Amino acid sequence: MSASVPGDYVIRSIRADEWPAVKELRLRALRDPLAHLAYLETYEDAAGRPDSYWRERAAKAAESGSGARQIVAEGPGGAWLGTLTVLVEEAGTNDWAGLPVERRQGHVVGVFVRPEWRGSGLTKALFAAGLEWAWASGLERVRLIVHPDNGRAQAAYRKAGFAPSGRTVPLVGGEPGERELEFVVER
Numbered sequence: 001m002s003a004s005v006p007g008d009y010v011i012r013s014i015r016a017d018e019w020p021a022v023k024e025l026r027l028r029a030l031r032d033p034l035a036h037l038a039y040l041e042t043y044e045d046a047a048g049r050p051d052s053y054w055r056e057r058a059a060k061a062a063e064s065g066s067g068a069r070q071i072v073a074e075g076p077g078g079a080w081l082g083t084l085t086v087l088v089e090e091a092g093t094n095d096w097a098g099l100p101v102e103r104r105q106g107h108v109v110g111v112f113v114r115p116e117w118r119g120s121g122l123t124k125a126l127f128a129a130g131l132e133w134a135w136a137s138g139l140e141r142v143r144l145i146v147h148p149d150n151g152r153a154q155a156a157y158r159k160a161g162f163a164p165s166g167r168t169v170p171l172v173g174g175e176p177g178e179r180e181l182e183f184v185v186e187r
Contacts, residue, residue: 009073009081009122011129012063019051019058022070025080029112037147038111040172061085066137070110071129073122082113082122086130086142097169106134106142111153127160135187143184145169154183161185 014022023046029035030043061070070085086106093101108130113123134142144162146153162183171178 009075009117009125011071011073011125013133014058014062014070014072016055016059016062016064018062019054021072021080022058022061023051023054025072025083025112026110028114029083029110032112032115034150034152037150038153069130069133069137071126071133073113073117073126075117081117082126084111084126084130085109086134088137088139097172099169103140104138106130106137106139108142108144111144111156123156124160127157127162131161131185139187141184141186143182145180145182147171147180154181157183 027043027046030039030041030046032038035043058070059065061068063069066088068085068087070083072083073081075081086108089095089101089105089107091101091104095101095107108127111123111126113126131142142162143165144157146157162185165182165184167182168179169182171180
């Protein structure tokens with residue numbers, strides 16, 4: 001079947017025991033030509049992490065967890081075609097950038113779709129599942145952070161219903177004054 005035919009994949013939450021697949025897809029994502037704009041770690045750093053790190057990462061975002069959910073698209077033969085993770089940010093805490101979280105919200109991270117599946121509707125399906133989980137978890141809004149130079153990601157996020165909030169956040173590891181854009185979708 002063609003990669004562009006909807007229904008060639010199943011969208012689902014990961015299981016904790018699937019940490020090897022979590023690792024493999026993350027390492028593949030970190031080799032993407034735009035990885036330097038999209039992710040806060042390098043391939044070398046991720047590849048050097050011990051298996052215990054990947055086990056813990058998968059367990060925290062698995063279907064049995066409550067503070068995060070990793071969603072995958074599983075294709076024929078069990079291959080993982082794409083993923084995203086929704087992290088829960090509680091009101092009254094500070095986010096990863098040290099900024100105050102005003103409302104209970106989700107934060108989408110780790111978005112990746114294999115190149116041959118881009119443009120097939122799979123990204124939109126992943127976001128739909130992530131948002132469904134967020135709303136069922138009582139989150140008031142969902143946000144994500146995107147580099148201003150990552151037009152490909154911005155276009156995909158807009159198609160999934162996200163819009164720029166007008167808020168910017170410091171670029172982690174960037175030059176002083178460099179900022180990224182916050183995109184949001186309200187419940």
